[in-house]
Amino acid sequence: MRRKRATRSRPSPAREATTDSGGIRIGDEFTGTVRDISAAGSGVVEHPSGRVFFIPGVWTGEQGRFRVTDLKGRFGHARLVQLTEASPHRVAPDCPHHGVGAGDCGGCPWQFVDYNAQCAVKEARVRGAMQPLGAGDAVQPLWPSPHSYGYRNRAQFKTDGQQLGYVAGGSNTLAAINDCPILTPPNRDTLQALLRRLPEPAWKPSRKHLWTSLDIDEQVTAAGVVPNQRRPFRQGNTAQNRRMQEWLSSALQPLDRDEPVLELFSGDGNFTTVMAQLGFSHITAVDSAEDAIATLAARDLPGITAIAHNLYAEDAYDSLRLSLKQATVLVLDPPRDGLRHIDSLLRHGRRLRHVFYISCDLATFTRDTSRFLDAGFSVNTLQPLDPFPHTPHIELLAHLAR
Structure with missing residues (x-):
């Protein structure tokens, strides 16, 4: 099974509205209740004006105060400022790098939710x-x-030769990591071996690229990882x-x-x-x-x-x-x-x-x-x-x- 994903470029800041006809501005705060979870995994919250906002890091039924981050057509995006009523399904994430900020990994956006609740949604x-x-x-x-952690048999890391991690969702920011608990034990060992090689001048990206890619799976050790060379596809x-x-x-x-x-x-x-x-x-x-x-x-x-x-x-x-x-x-x-x-x-x-x-x-x-x-x-x-x-x-x- 091939997993070719379309690349989506981020909207230019110049194209993002700073206000809308209803008077909502970027940076405004509002309170609301999460009514649903979108296909992309964000919470769906209705603004008092009726506009729908997509907000990461919240779950159905939660209430909070949110800050508008952008406005696009009939929809918008916001960030959680304060959670005033938490879901009974909210749990502490196992990964220290979990989060929704620019420097957070973001690869497991639902890690703050009980696994049974994830499956139900x-x-x-x-x-x-x-x-x-x-x-x-x-x-x-x-x-x-069968396993909600330790299941991932392949991964692609990004590095600039100084740090190693994943690119934070919706950004060009490298979220540096020192562990990844969703990886299988062999892959977790490979990650640690790669981290011990830092800083690594050979991993410095070319002028045309922001990062160097390091692909791993259970058939390769750290010594066998070839920069910018994909491993054969396999189910994850x-x-x-x-x-x-x-x-x-x-x-x-x-x-x-x-x-x-x-x-x-x-x-x-x-x-x-x-x-x-x-x-x-x-x-x-x-x-x-x-x-x-x-x-x-x-x-x-x-x-x-x-x-x-x-x-x-x-x-x-x-x-x-x-x-x-x-x-x-x-x-x-x-x-x-x-x-x-x-x-x-x-x-x-x-x-x-x-x-x-x-x-x-x-x-x-x-x-x-x-x-x-x-x-x-x-x-x-x-x-x-x-x-x-x-x-x-x-x-x-x-x-x-x-």
Whole structure:
């Protein structure tokens, strides 16, 4: 599964309004109650004027005083000044670097909330998104992560050669760290070994870059880390990835092994291997990354044809029309952008009877599911899963059929 995230540039200060037609100014303070949690993980608070503000570091039901930090259209952003009524789900974060300030890490924005409460909000978001599609009953109880700390099997640090850490959310500020409790023990050891190398002149970024990247996973030691070189992609939570594979294996179990399968966004075979082990004999696995497809092809799995193909090209599915016309089973695990050109896919894939859609983005999954429903599919089951505790992220495992 590929996780290519679109980069969003921060608005220029010159474009941010300092006041609005209602007389609200940046720096103004107001009191309010958190009525909901946004998809991005911030608290949703209504200003006395009716304008909605997004505020990090607060939870549903909490009350406080907030300071306006920017105004954008009908919405705005603010910071917590004083918490006057705390949620019963609020807990002390385990990480010393947790926070929402410019120098805080911000990578685990929900670490101040009890883990069960986090899971409840994630499941409710999925049910809320599916209800308008008439698929609310298909949503299963969310699978929490077996470990809410010590689960992260890969990470990317930033360094200027003097400090090492993560870039604070929504900024270009390096949040220096001396520990990261969400990392698995081997990765935590690697972090400590990297920190002991500071200061490290070899990690000083070039003039064109603010930081040097250091990618780690459990297959590399500190001595083997190569600056600005990405490690091969893998799911970030080993236990939850295993559960995803088990889900797919169980969902595919009733199908005839001779059914032609088309797998899109196969990567180097995280789910292809599951199908091969089940004995499916006609699998076409496609991914945009040539190196991933080369790795998959080198495995020489039985029944697999591995193809490198740009799945986001405008004619992506026109070029794959022969495979689509033959396939009765579609397995896909796209990046956050979901399925582009889905209408073309559905036009060529008229024989498709089963779709196993693995998604890391609820919004694009909801959009694409709506199109599948229009094409005559129904949602048999939708299993939410928490891959990254203390964050708003959700993984979705869906079986659609017609």
